[in-house]
Amino acid sequence: MTTMTHPLRDSRTMLRRNVRRMLRYPSLTVMLVGMPVVFLLLFVFVFGGTLGSGLGGPAAGLTGRAAYANYVVPGILLMTIAGAVQGTAISVAMDMTEGIVARFRTMSISRASVLTGHVIGSLIQVFVGLVTVTAVALAVGFRPDAGIGGWLGAIGLLILAGLAMIWLAVALGLKAKSVETASNTPMILLLLPFLSSGFVPTDSMPTALRWFAEYQPFTPVIETLRALLSGTPVGTTGLVAVVWCVVIAGAGYLWSRRLYERTGP
């Protein structure tokens, strides 16, 4: 035996454990992926006709439902991530209440591997959700106009936003005293896309709400995603979006590490 710890090997073991747990308990994944799909269909088919007409003139030559499908998809993609990280918070909290983590702590394994396993496992879950939602979106009339660069930028931004929300959810899961609390707290992440430019342009909102919507992090991320997918210039919003994601991911990471180190047996 060596005196070195094996962070990569331990993280891989923990990832394998988390993926296996997801497969063993698929109803959570199905629900978390299914929810944004339902919202997508609801917004495109039920509200889309009317909301699309209110967007203010034809966008890329499209009007009504077709224009709204293009408008709403970035918001729904962010909502997919926000939904998936509920699962992260729940599984982290379950781990902490179940005693197995106490066992891990008494073993000579990389301290970070428990959390890394959760984060990478969640990233896979987020990815599955995003692919599913995008596929359904394309089937119901989403017509992106992005080149290779736009797609790569969009994927990169989604991963970054994913990491930000996942690390935040890990911290919330560690902070939660029970699994129930852990499943409720990240709910705020699901509400925030509604209070952004995700579903309707912010200038249609009352002043106070508009102010909030314009400055909360979801708006620049959604605006950037929309620009990347529709092939329009991103501008400085892109930088704002990236900074928000990096700051939230970093803060979530540091908070999680601190909570994990401090959490008693």
Add this chain to the structure above:
Amino acid sequence: MSAIRSDAVSVIGLRKSFGAEVVLDGIDLAVPAGSIFALLGPNGAGKTTTVHILTTLLPADGGTVTIAGHDLADEPDAARRAIGVTGQFSAVDNLLTGEENLILMADLLHLDRAEGRRRAAELLERFDLVDAANRAPAGYSGGMRRKLDLAMTLIGDPQVIFLDEPTTGLDPRTRRMMWEAIRGLAASGVTIFLTTQYLEEADELADRIALLDQGRIVAEGTATELKRMIPGGHISVRFATPVALDAAAGVFTRAQRDDEALTLQIPADGGVGSLRAVLDGLDAVRVQPDELTVHSPDLDDVFLSLTGRPRAASEAPAKEPVR
């Protein structure tokens, strides 16, 4: 230092407080390698806190702990490699199968795949879990979970095993099985540090017992040494008449007599031999007891005598001072 070399666990002046509450008030322990050591005490005595500190789950506030020659403060990872822990609450993954749980442990101990599978199969066999290997522990009985938990602890061949109340909540049959398993481990040279609330369990298993009360070690020794300090073991005999009581009291001079209740409390270790001695003694003076009860020493008695807390003052006559 030879003392440190031969002790698998050495604790000097260990202190721990949670806020204003002092949980461990300077405890000293020494567990020779290859022995079974029992930390005996009631709920809230600080047993679990001690195990948590010794297994690196909690930092100590003061004192020195050495496990298998490694100081916990300086080289916690080296100590972690030497230990195995089965806590009070089962530490198994409920969504993985029994076998997957064992292989998870093997992977985390960096055993190679073939070796991990071999060890897992061996332990499933040894703990009679082969039929349950492909099921998730959520459907196991309490005893099966405990066995899986212990098997997970053993997969890395630890030198020192900590068992926090290993049989609490188990049925008598499973408890016997756990005892057998623990004895088997000790026989193979592993050091066992266990906590228990049951004097009987400590008596059955341990080479040495330390009695923990309110964060202090109030007594330490072998089961026999400890039981000698207990005043509670006696045979209580009730008689029909004061005359009979008088006659019997003449035979058992060390007994305590209660004239009102017409009873005699004769010190005894609770064994059949002492019972026979009492009956023979009564026969010799031709006295028939009206009623006879055997009172075995239990943890309550140990506590009464060693902590001097007056719970049943009449029952706790002053005894030889401890150590």
